[in-house]
Amino acid sequence: MKKTNTKRCLSGAKICSNREIGPGYFQMRIACDEGYRKAVPGQFVMIRLTGQTAPLLRRPFSIHNLVREAGRSIGFDILYKTVGAGTEALSMSRPGDVVDVLGPLGRGFSIRDGFKAVHMVAGGIGIAPFVFLAEHLRRRGMSGSQITLFIGGRSAGDLVCLDRFERLGIRIRITTDDGSAGSRCLVTQPLAESLGGERPDIVFACGPSSMLREVSAICRKEGIACQVSIETLMACGMGACLGCAVESSSPDSPYRHACIDGPVFDAGEIVL
Numbered sequence: 001m002k003k004t005n006t007k008r009c010l011s012g013a014k015i016c017s018n019r020e021i022g023p024g025y026f027q028m029r030i031a032c033d034e035g036y037r038k039a040v041p042g043q044f045v046m047i048r049l050t051g052q053t054a055p056l057l058r059r060p061f062s063i064h065n066l067v068r069e070a071g072r073s074i075g076f077d078i079l080y081k082t083v084g085a086g087t088e089a090l091s092m093s094r095p096g097d098v099v100d101v102l103g104p105l106g107r108g109f110s111i112r113d114g115f116k117a118v119h120m121v122a123g124g125i126g127i128a129p130f131v132f133l134a135e136h137l138r139r140r141g142m143s144g145s146q147i148t149l150f151i152g153g154r155s156a157g158d159l160v161c162l163d164r165f166e167r168l169g170i171r172i173r174i175t176t177d178d179g180s181a182g183s184r185c186l187v188t189q190p191l192a193e194s195l196g197g198e199r200p201d202i203v204f205a206c207g208p209s210s211m212l213r214e215v216s217a218i219c220r221k222e223g224i225a226c227q228v229s230i231e232t233l234m235a236c237g238m239g240a241c242l243g244c245a246v247e248s249s250s251p252d253s254p255y256r257h258a259c260i261d262g263p264v265f266d267a268g269e270i271v272l
Contacts, residue, residue, distance in 0.1 A: 012050060012100070028077065029075050030101060035073075037066075041129055044263060045063060045103030046102040046236075047102075050098045059086050062206075065131045077131075110266075114201075118137060120203075122206055123207025124208070125207075134168055149165050151187065152187025153177070175190060195224065203227075238259060248271070
């Protein structure tokens with residue numbers, strides 16, 4: 001997979017909107033310049049609130065969607081869940097506030113022409129990169145019926161953005177741990193069942209490491225290509241701090257770094 005790191009620094013980027021779309025889940029839109037036109041699904045940005053002393057470091061967020069107007073990129077969305085001081089501060093931001101942004105960063109999903117069927121598997125906030133990916137696939141000529149989204153969460157409150165996929169005509173399979181929406185099981189169960197009747201060209205997955213490990217094992221057993229977007233802490237996003245090391249499956253290169261070698265990897269590249 002080819003690296004697609006094309007970073008740009010937006011100092012004082014304006015927040016256009018910041019709204020709660022589910023319990024503790026927020027979608028923020030940030031203005032950007034035309035340089036973001038080259039961003040690809042799966043890449044991320046590093047964000048820090050301007051003027052804030054804590055948290056000191058930027059935080060990574062998947063590019064949730066690229067906003068275009070008259071063919072030009074004018075903004076991008078991020079999707080986040082309030083889980084600590086940094087995201088709590090971000091949730092209190094208002095339109096007109098500014099943030100420092102570094103991105104787009106990292107290696108995104110590898111997409112080729114000729115896909116006939118694609119499966120996307122998301123666990124909780126792992127849904128974040130898939131709106132961008134789904135819209136990208138549709139623009140490349142795939143129909144909604146050729147794309148299936150498997151999404152799982154602890155409860156119905158953890159299932160967000162489903163309306164975006166419905167508008168694209170994408171097939172959706174829902175699971176929850178408590179049975180409050182969809183089937184009461186792990187999201188990997190309907191994925192495994194579906195592969196018995198339909199073999200997609202590729203499976204894209206993003207979510208907790210335990211889910212990625214199981215998705216990878218299922219795809220390996222079925223002989224289906226799989227790419228995973230991993231969630232990990234990052235300090236710089238550019239490979240300088242070496243804080244996001246991931247164990248590699250290659251003895252020649254024992255570690256990879258999520259910020260520059262990923263966050264998207266072929267499932268066989270790393271030890272999940």
